[in-house]
Amino acid sequence: MALSRTARHIGAGITKWMVLGIFTVLLAFPFYWMVIATFKQNIDLYNTENNPFTFTLKPTLEHLRLLFQETGYVRWLGNTALVGVIVVAITLFLSIPAAYALARLTGRWGQRLGIGIFLTYLVPPTLLFIPLSRVVANLGLQDTIWSLVLVYPSITVPFSIWLLMGFFKSIPRELEDAAMVDGLTRFGAFLKMVVPISMSGILTVVIFTFTLVTQEFVYALTFISPESQQMVGVGVPIFLVRGDVYFWGSLMAACLIASVPIAFVYNLFLDRFIAGFTVGAVKG
């Protein structure tokens, strides 16, 4: 009996490591593959006789040089960063006061309105991009990054309000009450007490918004055509392909460089985003 339990225990352990091993390899493989292609010489990369997993010839920096010097990549990264910063500012401006109002000032109706706003997060860009393309054209914003500055907050604001509502609710009310006894107005207490101690929640919204701007594809593809105005997520898959010729080395380098930093930062804040997704199915 004791023996069989030990055996079972070992069996479960082996199963666990097999599951972890197989999935880690399958999920991370495309990124390993990007690293290999980024540094491989073309005659090595395009020779099916060579082992594709290792370098048969010396690694090269040629693909990176091509990417940074002869394509719009740097420009696209710049566009993405600019749109990201502006959309973060708009998102914070709209969602922080709204979340506080719905969490604290408006009682049951605030809670219901909050759930309503969260549900708008479920409306996908693929439902709205056709009418919005007309709206953007009529406003004269087509082919500029300002079209995205206008539209992206519609994706980020609902989820940010939802995240921040949860955050504000966890702050003890006594804190604001004490501040108001000390003579601050309600709004003053919100600005001087609540916002500063909610910094980690606000930072989560900043990261969420910024990564969403880098990940969005449909609106950026629909609203913007010229190469110089592209976001990195559209520029790389559409404009790094010349005719039917793929520059795989540079293409993979472009994917890798844009993905890994975002992945790294996102990973740090992951648990907080997930708290937003679990809609209260998880308590505490």
Next chain:
Amino acid sequence: MVMNPVTPSSSAEKQAQSSPPISAGPEGSQLKPKWDKIKSAGAAQSPLLGAAMFSPAVLYILLLIAAPFMLAIFYAFSDARIGSSEMHFVGLENFRSILQSPSFRKAVDNSIIFTVVAQVVVIICSTALAIALEKPFRGRGFIRFLILLPWVAPVSLGTIGFKWILDSIYSVITWLLIHIHLVSPLNPPMWLGEPGLAMGSVIAVHCWRLIPFSTVILLAGMTAIPKEIPEAAAIDGSGFWRTLFQISIPMMTPIISVAVLFGTIFTFTDMTVVYILTAGGPYDSTQTLPSLAFFTGIQGSDLAAGAAISLFLVPVLVVIAWGMLRVAHSAEVV
């Protein structure tokens, strides 16, 4: 838009006079004694200040989500085209022609097949992965980072990575299969060029992207399950697998449904993976509703037909929203 807070003291006084009792959440009732003292200082709810603070966001959402949605419905009954400012009401004409088109039927079938197959695979794999990752061990953080990469990296760039992995000549999968003599080098599989393989590839990329997301959702849910119950079962002699299937997994049902609801939305409404990987081809064999709406409405300039196609996403969204509300509601009641 200027935030114009009504002076809180006055609004709080109004509140105090016409005051409905403060909503008695668990925390509210504990604080009752204090409330009375503080009310005069202007605590409690202030609906006016609240409205002033949330209305900019609500207005923005109405203008950029609700209004375009109405516009989409309006377009679907019109003959709007890119490049022409004239528009006429055409009734159900768009829907009639869409429903007769074979591309549309293929797109509906594919959207359903891709979503259902991907969700089944994702849930099985992510449950296994979440259970394997649950207990702390050395290197867990690093493994979690690697596992999460597909979800946190921009989807269009990850998909480009797969386009290289599935290349018709230089595919690493083909290379492996040739070297273990499963396929002939003279007739390599065209991963993105044959309808069946292309559909499989699209599904595989969706799974690759959603398994990490689903795994972290499940991990978050598992921390909320009381550890005592599975432990007690183990002490009573229930084996690992029996505890797993009869106790742990049933207790995870609410969180699994959250993962499925989000996963369904992310797959069903996605067009990035299809657009980059196959552009709907070969011969519409991987076309989905969102990609068909794009090709018809934007590239084909037929805004009206595109809008009508995208409206077919709505029934699924409504079901998902209903499911979300149920999950949120049951969590409140429990």
